[in-house]
Amino acid sequence: MKKFRKLSNMLLLATVILLASFSSQASSLSFDYPKFTEDLYNQFKHDGPNGSVFYQDAIQVTPDTNGGEMRNKSGRIWYGKPLKLWSQKKNVTASFNTSFVLNITPQPPKSGNPIPNNLTWGHGIAFVLSGQADPIPENSYGSWLGIVNETTTGKTRIVAVEFDTNGNYSEDGDRNHVGVDVYSSRSIVQEPLAPNGVNLSSGKDVAVNLRYDGIAKKLDVYVFMSSDAGGNQSKKPIISMNISLSDLLPRRVFVGFSASTGEYAELNCVRSWSFSSTKIDDDGNLLWLLGIVIPLVLLVVVVVSVVWYKWRKRRRANDVENSMVEQQIQSSASAPQKFQLKDLKRATGNFDSKNELGRGAFGIVYRGVVMNKEVAVKRLKNSGNGKQEFIAEVKSIGNLHHKNLVKLVGWCHEGNELVVVYEYMPNGSLDKMIFREADTRVPRLTWERRHAIISGVAQALDYLHNGCANRVLHRDIKASNIMLDSEFNPRVGDFGLARIVMSDGKTHHSTEIAGTPGYMAPESFLIGKATVEMDVYAFGVLTLEIACERKPGVQIEENNYGNRIVESVWLLHTRDRLIDAIDAEANLSYDQELQVECVLKLGLACCHPNPHERPSMRTVLQVLKGEADPPPIPKERPFFIWPAMPPVGVNEIMEESLATGQLSPISFLTSGR
Secondary structure (H helix, E strand, O other), X not given: OHHHHHHHXXXXXXXXXXXXXXXXXXXXXXXXXXXXXXXXXXXXXXXXXXXXXXXXXXXXXXXXXXXXXXXXXXXXXXXXXXXXXXEOOOOEEOOEEEEEEXXXXXXXXXXXXXXXXXXXXXXXXEEEEEOXXXXXXXXXXXXXXXXXXXXXXXXXXXEEEXXXXXXXXXXXXOOOEEEXXXXXXXXXXXXXXXXXXXXXXXXXXXXXXXXXXXXXXXXXXXXXXXXXXXXXXXXXXXXXXXXXXXXHOOOEEEEEEEEEEOOOEEEEEEEEEEEEEOOOXXXXXHXXXXXXXXXXXXXXXXXXXXXXXXXXXXXXXXXXXXXXXXXXXXXXXXXOEEOOHHHHHHHOOOOOHHHEEEEOXXXXXXXXXXXXXXXXXXXXXXXXXXXXXXXXXXXXXXXXXXXXXXXXXXXXXXXXXXXXXXXXXXXXXXXXXXXXXXXXXXXXXXXXXXXXXXXXXXXXXXXXXXXXXXXXXXXXXXXXXXXXXXXXXXXXXXXXXXXXXXXOOOXXXXXXOOOOOOOOOXXXXXXXXXXXXXXXXXXXXXXXXXXXXOOOOOOOOOOOOOOHHHHHHHHHHHOOOHHHHXXXXXXXXXHHHHHHHHHHHHHHHHOXXXXXXXXXXXXXXXXXXXXXXXXOOOOOOOOEOOOOOOOOOHHHHHHHHHHHOOOOHHHOOEOOO
């Protein structure tokens, strides 16, 4: 019941507004301005401070810009409310009567040069009627009188009575004349003013009275010097012509003034202005209102109400969901800062592509500035699992603190937007450094730097696997997820696929295959959970590509889990040419060659097809520090067998399993050759 009451109130309000609008349209237009003070300026439509201004109780249609250059200028100003000119239902046109006082004062050239004897002042002022209160057209100075320009002439529905001080066209016999213009600044009718004792450029006030008879379709124009007003009131109009404004102009029009200057300038001012029109009212409007508009308003109100109700319902659902997400994230004592979306939009220029740092499977990263500090803002794709990936990333890295992990600054979840904020890494992602291709602008990493990066990533993974209260499996170790700070120290980031292994051994995981082809261990495609050994395999691939500065390659076809960089480096190991995996341009010393060989063997050990044979990250660190030798690896790359055999007595177990049928030959999925 409450909703229906609200709906009826909205309908009533809409109807009242419509009736008020109808009443306003039916009323006449009337105003009187004996002078123009600055407080009246907002009652008019104008082009702002660069257009017409109110100064010394007058409208300066082409303003004197603080004594600056006035040549080749134009200006325009409109009364703020429209005039209802004609009625379609009764075929009635309004009559109107308007009077105004003009003052056109020539201005000497700014150069100080003497005024030529044959000086032509320019260009004049016009009273205009138009369906649109448009700003002044560009390049409408000089002969265009601010009415139209070269592009809009003949196309704009505008009618003007011009008071010309120059004589713009050959038919304008007298430079001091009045004319009527239709859709252009070229007069269809003009009359000289000198025979009537009027000099527009005299600097004295000139009175004008325009009378339009809407029934007779007749326009009368009276012009006389203000000092002679009393003696000229009874004179005949200077222009009297038949013109159907209802055929030339739309139903509603705006009234105002335009003016321009040319090579020589003048102040074009309006000192006073009064206007009155007859009332245009349509019989049958009320019936039209009741029969059409009210049902339309009702329909609009109903549609708006339904949309509003659904929006509110969806918003409540989003609020509940946002609250649940926040509770999950803020459950940690060291929960990161929550940002508002508007602040992150402001920080990134509304996620402007110019600020883009990179993009990946889960979203786009932008450079931003928050609290006077540069940050990296990752806007995640809100896919089917987007929210779970978002929570995983924020919770995983929010509770982690290590020098080789990207620091999480904060997060934001509003509506469908999922945003994570990191500290900014000036040297970008590692893949841009090691996969330089032909880009000579990117400096090549020295072997010392590459070794330091491999060691830093190993320290980060050892911390995730062994140094946290709850073990974290990254599941997407690759070059594009390793960021480099200002000193080229590696920082592991992008924890969108991370999973936490609780202290009781239980793992939060899904059965979906996760990771990036080329970095994924062969068993990833056969089991439904993440393991430490899978992270070690990805680290091994990363180690080889950093050392060799080569991309890892991708899965070629279904059930082919070969990796080109692993296979090629292992082949070199088989041929006792392991050092050839490094570019000859590296210019390595003997000690460095030994270190390279050790790192490559370590990488191959991490990429062993049998996950049981891969070293732990703790062992990897010992090897990189020179505290242990790399694990022994076969001369030839072993077969990938599933289920994986334990490291002791592999050949005997394989033979026994094949004999008893417990292991099918189809388990040999790929050769090591």
